[in-house]
Amino acid sequence: xxxxxxxxxxxxxxxxxxxxxxxxxxxxxxxxxxxxxxxxxxxxxxxxxxxxxxxxxxxxxxxxxxxxxxxxxxxxxxxxxxxxxxxxxxxxxxxxxxxxxxxxxxxxxxxxxxxxxxxxxxxxxxxxxxxxxxxxxxxxxxxxxxxxxxxxxxxxxxxxxxxxxxxxxxxxxxxxxxxxxxxxxxxxxxxxxxxxxxxxxxxxxxxxxxxxxxxxxxxxxxxxxxxxxxxxxxxxxxxxxxxxxxxxxxxxxxxxxxxxxxxxxxxxxxxxxxxxxxxxxxxxxxxxxxxxxxxxxxxxxxxxxxxxxxxxxxxxxxxxxxxxxxxxxxxxxxxxxxxxx
Amino acid sequence: xxxxxxxxxxxxxxxxxxxxxxxxxxxxxxxxxxxxxxxxxxxxxxxxxxxxxxxxxxxxxxxxxxxxxxxxxxxxxxxxxxxxxxxxxxxxxxxxxxxxxxxxxxxxxxxxxxxxxxxxxxxxxxxxxxxxxxxxxxxxxxxxxxxxxxxxxxxxxxxxxxxxxxxxxxxxxxxxxxxxxxxxxxxxxxxxxxxxxxxxxxxxxxxxxxxxxxxxxxxxxxxxxxxxxxxxxxxxxxxxxxxxxxxxxxxxxxxxxxxxxxxxxxxxxxxxxxxxxxxxxxxxxxxxxxxxxxxxxxxxxxxxxxxxxxxxxxxxxxxxxxxxxxx
Numbered sequence: 216x217x218x219x220x221x222x223x224x225x226x227x228x229x230x231x232x233x234x235x236x237x238x239x240x241x242x243x244x245x246x247x248x249x250x251x252x253x254x255x256x257x258x259x260x261x262x263x264x265x266x267x268x269x270x271x272x273x274x275x276x277x278x279x280x281x282x283x284x285x286x287x288x289x290x291x292x293x294x295x296x297x298x299x300x301x302x303x304x305x306x307x308x309x310x311x312x313x314x315x316x317x318x319x320x321x322x323x324x325x326x327x328x329x330x331x332x333x334x335x336x337x338x339x340x341x342x343x344x345x346x347x348x349x350x351x352x353x354x355x356x357x358x359x360x361x362x363x364x365x366x367x368x369x370x371x372x373x374x375x376x377x378x379x380x381x382x383x384x385x386x387x388x389x390x391x392x393x394x395x396x397x398x399x400x401x402x403x404x405x406x407x408x409x410x411x412x413x414x415x416x417x418x419x420x421x422x423x424x425x426x427x428x429x430x431x432x433x434x435x436x437x438x439x440x441x442x443x444x445x446x447x448x449x450x451x452x453x454x455x456x457x458x459x460x461x462x463x464x465x466x467x468x469x470x471x472x473x474x475x476x477x478x479x480x481x482x483x484x485x486x487x488x489x490x491x492x493x494x495x496x497x498x499x500x501x502x503x504x505x506x507x508x509x510x511x512x513x514x515x516x517x518x519x520x521x522x523x524x525x526x527x528x529x530x531x532x533x534x535x536x537x538x539x540x541x542x543x544x545x546x547x548x549x550x551x552x553x554x555x556x
Numbered sequence: 557x558x559x560x561x562x563x564x565x566x567x568x569x570x571x572x573x574x575x576x577x578x579x580x581x582x583x584x585x586x587x588x589x590x591x592x593x594x595x596x597x598x599x600x601x602x603x604x605x606x607x608x609x610x611x612x613x614x615x616x617x618x619x620x621x622x623x624x625x626x627x628x629x630x631x632x633x634x635x636x637x638x639x640x641x642x643x644x645x646x647x648x649x650x651x652x653x654x655x656x657x658x659x660x661x662x663x664x665x666x667x668x669x670x671x672x673x674x675x676x677x678x679x680x681x682x683x684x685x686x687x688x689x690x691x692x693x694x695x696x697x698x699x700x701x702x703x704x705x706x707x708x709x710x711x712x713x714x715x716x717x718x719x720x721x722x723x724x725x726x727x728x729x730x731x732x733x734x735x736x737x738x739x740x741x742x743x744x745x746x747x748x749x750x751x752x753x754x755x756x757x758x759x760x761x762x763x764x765x766x767x768x769x770x771x772x773x774x775x776x777x778x779x780x781x782x783x784x785x786x787x788x789x790x791x792x793x794x795x796x797x798x799x800x801x802x803x804x805x806x807x808x809x810x811x812x813x814x815x816x817x818x819x820x821x822x823x824x825x826x827x828x829x830x831x832x833x834x835x836x837x838x839x840x841x842x843x844x845x846x847x848x849x850x851x852x853x854x855x856x857x858x859x860x861x862x863x864x865x866x867x868x869x870x871x872x873x874x875x876x877x878x879x880x881x882x883x
Contacts, residue, residue: 303789311784335789
């Protein structure tokens with residue numbers, strides 16, 4: 216049994232402008248000790264997915280009937296708020312995208328870490344402080360016994376993200392959800408934080424769900440990848456399969472859009488258009504209006520997740536109709552960048 | 557921090573001097589004459605002239621200014637024209653009641669205002685929020701002198717008539733039989749006399765603080781660090797009362813400085829309405845009587861309290877927000 220299993224998760228926002236189906240039938244699982252990457256453009260529902268797992272979706276958002284999130288065999292969607300609080304920050308912890316604003320500016324960082332320890336472990340003030348210093352040491356903050364009393368504004372962005380990680384790790388969670396943990400940081404610090412996460416995973420044996428739109432990051436640290444588009448999983452599989460033989464045109468487009476230092480000629484490849492609004496997903500395959508291979512079938516009928524073997528799945532009609540791929544590619548180049556223009 | 561406070565206190569000296577100067581000229585240049593009080597057909601002009609000389613009003617304005625300023629800052633506030641007593645004595649008598657009134661009001665408006673604002677923010681757009689919004693707007697829009705009269709009518713004069721089980725004392729600071737009460741009775745007597753004037757002053761200002769706190773809370777509640785606090789598994793109460801409230805209160809502290817002038821000008825009305833034996837009532841009488849030394853001294857003390865109030869607000873701000881350091 217998987218450590219964390221999300222099945223048919225649907226998180227809808229009931230707004231005046233209609234129902235926004237931010238997450239619409241997402242399923243994935245995370246095994247103990249593995250790193251799962253969830254990738255996709257802004258607005259594809261990856262952050263809402265992670266907030267749903269944490270039980271932190273706020274009004275007017277709601278996890279719909281029939282959705283299931285199980286942690287260690289326990290169904291989370293039906294837990295009371297109080298029971299959920301016992302899991303949040305204890306068994307499943309989360310770190311956020313914006314280290315600059317994710318720490319409370321008026322409390323010393325040590326107190327913010329201690330808070331989680333005193334809450335879930337019932338530690339005394341002094342013990343919690345000692346443990347907070349250990350945690351700051353663990354995440355590589357120099358002179359932790361001095362930093363523990365400092366306020367967030369006295370720390371750099373990278374330092375703050377380390378504090379966030381220390382806070383999330385305080386109770387040695389089984390699952391750490393990291394929502395774009397490196398997006399707001401510069402490249403050197405990014406690499407350090409990723410290395411730190413990977414090292415901590417090995418040492419503490421926790422699973423990490425890494426949410427990102429940076430495929431470079433995914434290639435570096437993930438074991439398996441879930442690609443999301445328009446509130447759905449469009450492709451998932453081991454990281455080698457996703458990068459080596461991507462099946463879904465969306466995944467191919469994302470990969471083609473990654474800047475590569477060895478190919479400096481021309482401009483970057485782009486996927487035309489933008490993610491449609493979640494109140495009005497397209498019919499059929501939700502990617503059809505941006506897909507170079509689209510034909511009648513894709514516009515009318517939503518493809519299921521086809522099994523490609525070896526834990527690799529793809530939500531694309533091309534799996535059943537490979538002849539269409541050849542037909543299109545014979546006439547024009549697909550996802551090759553705008554060098555020709 | 558100590559250096560900052562010392563610097564601010566030094567900086568207040570020219571400010572206070574300026575205030576004293578402006579008060580002097582405004583009061584002395586205002587139309588009217590202190591001797592008008594003594595004017596009637598039977599008083600010969602020589603006597604009036606003698607009174608003017610006794611008050612020192614025959615001297616040029618600038619000479620009077622200098623004399624007043626130098627004696628003022630050595631602690632000699634002069635002699636009241638109308639009361640024929642040293643101004644210092646009158647102030648000593650009336651400052652206490654005014655400070656009691658203002659102090660109770662200050663505590664109440666911040667306690668009630670902040671609590672209301674927090675409740676409204678947590679229950680945004682729900683009935684509780686709507687009802688409190690309408691109530692606070694109602695009181696916020698009300699002139700305090702009228703509100704005072706209505707409260708007096710409702711809770712005191714006509715209280716029994718309208719079926720209320722109690723009637724609050726309408727005026728004054730103590731009852732007639734105050735001297736004969738036990739210690740506890742004296743305390744209770746003073747407390748019941750405080751209710752109406754404090755309520756009148758507070759309702760209007762608490763409404764403003766509630767509005768402001770609500771807005772701040774709603775802004776803070778959507779901050780990333782609130783989500784972080786929830787992600788730790790903290791109960792909603794802790795998230796709101798610890799993480800959100802502390803941040804929301806930072807701008808509210810500024811109101812402390814801004815509300816000081818309102819508090820004292822408001823107490824002038826309220827003291828007159830409720831016959832509260834404080835400085836506000838003395839000021840009003842002194843102005844009508846053109847009692848220059850008394851008007852100047854009491855206005856100056858109000859100004860001083862306001863200056864001190866904003867200084868305290870600045871210091872509190874630095875204490876509450878670690879990002880602000882004044883050194």
